[in-house]
Amino acid sequence: MKFEYHVEGGDFLNAGNASGNIKKVLKKLNVDTGVLKRVVVALYEAEVNIVAHAYRGTITADISPQKIEIVLDDEGPGIPDIGLAMQQGYSTASTKVREMGFGAGMGLPNIKANVDDMKIETEVGKGTKLTLSFNLG
Amino acid sequence: MKISEIVKLLDAKIVCGEEFADREIERAFASDLMSDVLTTPFDNGILITGLANPQSIRTADMMDVSVILLARRKKATEEMISLAKENDAVIIECPLSVFHISGILFEHGLKPVY
Numbered sequence: 241m242k243f244e245y246h247v248e249g250g251d252f253l254n255a256g257n258a259s260g261n262i263k264k265v266l267k268k269l270n271v272d273t274g275v276l277k278r279v280v281v282a283l284y285e286a287e288v289n290i291v292a293h294a295y296r297g298t299i300t301a302d303i304s305p306q307k308i309e310i311v312l313d314d315e316g317p318g319i320p321d322i323g324l325a326m327q328q329g330y331s332t333a334s335t336k337v338r339e340m341g342f343g344a345g346m347g348l349p350n351i352k353a354n355v356d357d358m359k360i361e362t363e364v365g366k367g368t369k370l371t372l373s374f375n376l377g
Numbered sequence: 378m379k380i381s382e383i384v385k386l387l388d389a390k391i392v393c394g395e396e397f398a399d400r401e402i403e404r405a406f407a408s409d410l411m412s413d414v415l416t417t418p419f420d421n422g423i424l425i426t427g428l429a430n431p432q433s434i435r436t437a438d439m440m441d442v443s444v445i446l447l448a449r450r451k452k453a454t455e456e457m458i459s460l461a462k463e464n465d466a467v468i469i470e471c472p473l474s475v476f477h478i479s480g481i482l483f484e485h486g487l488k489p490v491y
Binding site for chain 2: 252253259260263341
């Protein structure tokens with residue numbers, strides 16, 4: 241089962257729409273509540289990252305009985321130093337992002353804490369592709 | 378503690394989800410930083426916040442928290458109310474500060490998350 245959502249950079253009003261929709265789908269599919277919570281938290285953090293840092297992006301969720309794989313592919317500035325971005329407390333977020341209750345440098349570390357596997361591919365000046373995997377059963 | 382009791386204790390006002398006023402709440406977490414809320418599981422809890430924008434409603438939903446208490450005279454926007462309706466969530470507006478609200482609710486038996 242595959243779902244695709246478009247995310248617009250800077251659109252804080254709709255930030256979380258995709259995550260909210262995927263949450264509803266997973267609930268209907270009776271996905272284990274522990275896994276569901278991890279998926280939703282990691283996905284929402286990652287969706288907010290696109291809104292906060294990129295120009296636009298797509299979220300693709302692929303759900304099978306064995307696993308859930310979510311790919312967040314954005315066109316944006318990319319991440320110059322992944323090690324630094326993974327450090328808790330490090331953030332390049334704007335004032336606008338902070339006003340929304342984010343930008344404390346906790347996003348990527350919290351995503352990593354909630355996934356079974358995470359892959360970051362990034363190119364400065366082009367964008368970032370984040371692949372999140374969760375095992376089922 | 379019932380939502381209706383919380384509202385009475387704080388002299389607050391339910392602006393969305395009045396029909397859920399009988400729901401029982403066990404614990405509360407107070408934060409303006411949604412990143413912190415997203416690292417704190419508190420199902421069946423109440424989020425006390427001064428952040429009056431759709432992200433507080435959205436973040437609460439992600440954490441399965443269905444009561445959002447806006448402190449410091451903050452008002453719920455139309456977008457917040459429509460999002461809360463979609464999620465069967467309750468929004469409460471309260472003129473008191475986060476510290477004051479927390480003190481009253483703690484004194485009356487609402488538990489902290491940690």
